[in-house]
Amino acid sequence: MNRDQAEARGVQAYYPKDMAWCYGCGRLNEAGHHFQTNWEGEETVTTYTPCSEHMAIPGFVYGGLIASLLDCHSTGSASLALYRDQGHELGSDAPLPRCVTASLKVDYLKPTPLGVKLIARGKIRDMNNKKVVVESELYAEGILCARGEVVAVSMPENFGK
Amino acid sequence: MNRDQAEARGVQAYYPKDMAWCYGCGRLNEAGHHFQTNWEGEETVTTYTPCSEHMAIPGFVYGGLIASLLDCHSTGSASLALYRDQGHELGSDAPLPRCVTASLKVDYLKPTPLGVKLIARGKIRDMNNKKVVVESELYAEGILCARGEVVAVSMPENFGK
Numbered sequence: 001m002n003r004d005q006a007e008a009r010g011v012q013a014y015y016p017k018d019m020a021w022c023y024g025c026g027r028l029n030e031a032g033h034h035f036q037t038n039w040e041g042e043e044t045v046t047t048y049t050p051c052s053e054h055m056a057i058p059g060f061v062y063g064g065l066i067a068s069l070l071d072c073h074s075t076g077s078a079s080l081a082l083y084r085d086q087g088h089e090l091g092s093d094a095p096l097p098r099c100v101t102a103s104l105k106v107d108y109l110k111p112t113p114l115g116v117k118l119i120a121r122g123k124i125r126d127m128n129n130k131k132v133v134v135e136s137e138l139y140a141e142g143i144l145c146a147r148g149e150v151v152a153v154s155m156p157e158n159f160g161k
Numbered sequence: 162m163n164r165d166q167a168e169a170r171g172v173q174a175y176y177p178k179d180m181a182w183c184y185g186c187g188r189l190n191e192a193g194h195h196f197q198t199n200w201e202g203e204e205t206v207t208t209y210t211p212c213s214e215h216m217a218i219p220g221f222v223y224g225g226l227i228a229s230l231l232d233c234h235s236t237g238s239a240s241l242a243l244y245r246d247q248g249h250e251l252g253s254d255a256p257l258p259r260c261v262t263a264s265l266k267v268d269y270l271k272p273t274p275l276g277v278k279l280i281a282r283g284k285i286r287d288m289n290n291k292k293v294v295v296e297s298e299l300y301a302e303g304i305l306c307a308r309g310e311v312v313a314v315s316m317p318e319n320f321g322k
Binding site for chain 1: 179180182183184185187190191192193212214215216217218219220221223224225226228229230232233261262263264265266267268269272274320321
C-alpha cells in the first residue's frame with residue numbers, strides 16, 4: 001500500500017467485510033492495490049502511485065493498471081452516488097450499496113508516466129436506483145492521460161449463483 | 162508465473178528486450194503475469210490461471226485482471242496479425258511489430274470463477290498497416306464470461322517523447 005492510499009479513507013473502507021477482498025480496492029486483500037475513492041465536491045477522486053513494476057515499457061504505466069484503477073474508482077463512485085441519492089453519506093448506519101462493473105471502456109490518450117501520483121476524477125453521468133454511469137479522467141502531473149467510462153450496477157443478491 | 166504460462170511460448174517471447182517489461186506480458190518483469198499469446202488457426206489464444214489474490218469477491222475473478230488479460234492478449238494478437246500480414250511468422254528474423262492500446266472495452270457478462278484456467282480467444286476484425294481491431298471472448302470452464310474489443314496501434318517511434 002502506498003502512503004497516499006494508507007492515509008486516505010474512502011468508500012472502500014466502509015464495504016462490508018465479505019465485500020472487502022477485491023484485488024483492486026479491498027482493504028482486506030493484502031496483495032492488492034487498496035484504491036480509495038471519495039467525494040471532492042460533485043466529483044469523485046481516487047489517487048494512486050503505481051509501483052515500479054507496474055510498467056508497460058520502462059518509464060510508463062501499464063494500461064491494465066490504469067483500467068484497474070478506473071474500474072474500482074468507478075464502482076466506488078457508483079456506491080457513493082447511490083448512497084447520496086438515498087440520502088446518506090459515509091459514516092451513516094444505512095447499508096452501503098456495493099456495485100459491480102457491467103462494462104468498462106478506457107481510451108488511452110497519452111503514455112502515462114511512471115513514478116508520479118495518478119489522479120482519477122469521476123463524474124456521475126447517469127443513474128437510476130440500480131445502474132450508474134461514471135465518466136472519468138486520469139491525470140498525471142496535471143496532464144490528461146486517459147478517459148474512462150464505466151457502467152456499474154448494484155450487485156444482485158444472486159451474484160455468482 | 163503459472164505452469165501453463167511457463168510452458169507456453171507466445172509472441173511476447175519474441176518482443177525485443179526493451180519492450181519485454183510489461184507487467185501483463187513482459188517476460189523480463191518478474192512481478193508480472195507473463196501472459197503469452199499465439200495463433201490457434203485463425204484465432205489468437207491466451208490462457209491464464211489467476212492467483213488466489215486476484216479476486217473481486219471471494220470465488221470470483223477481479224475485473225481489472227480480466228481487463229489486463231484482454232489488453233495484452235489483444236496487443237499480442239495485433240502484433241501477430243501485422244507480422245503475418247507482412248508475410249512473417251514467429252521465429253522469422255524480420256522485426257516484430259510492437260503494439261500499444263489505443264482503446265479497451267470490456268463487457269462483463271457473467272461473474273468469472275476463480276481457480277480455473279481462463280481462455281481468451283481473439284479474432285482480428287479490422288486492420289491496416291498501423292491499426293488492428295481485436296475482438297475477444299473470455300471463457301472459464303467453457304462458459305463465456307466477458308467480451309473485449311481493443312484498438313491496438315503500432316507503437317509510434319516517438320512513443321512517450
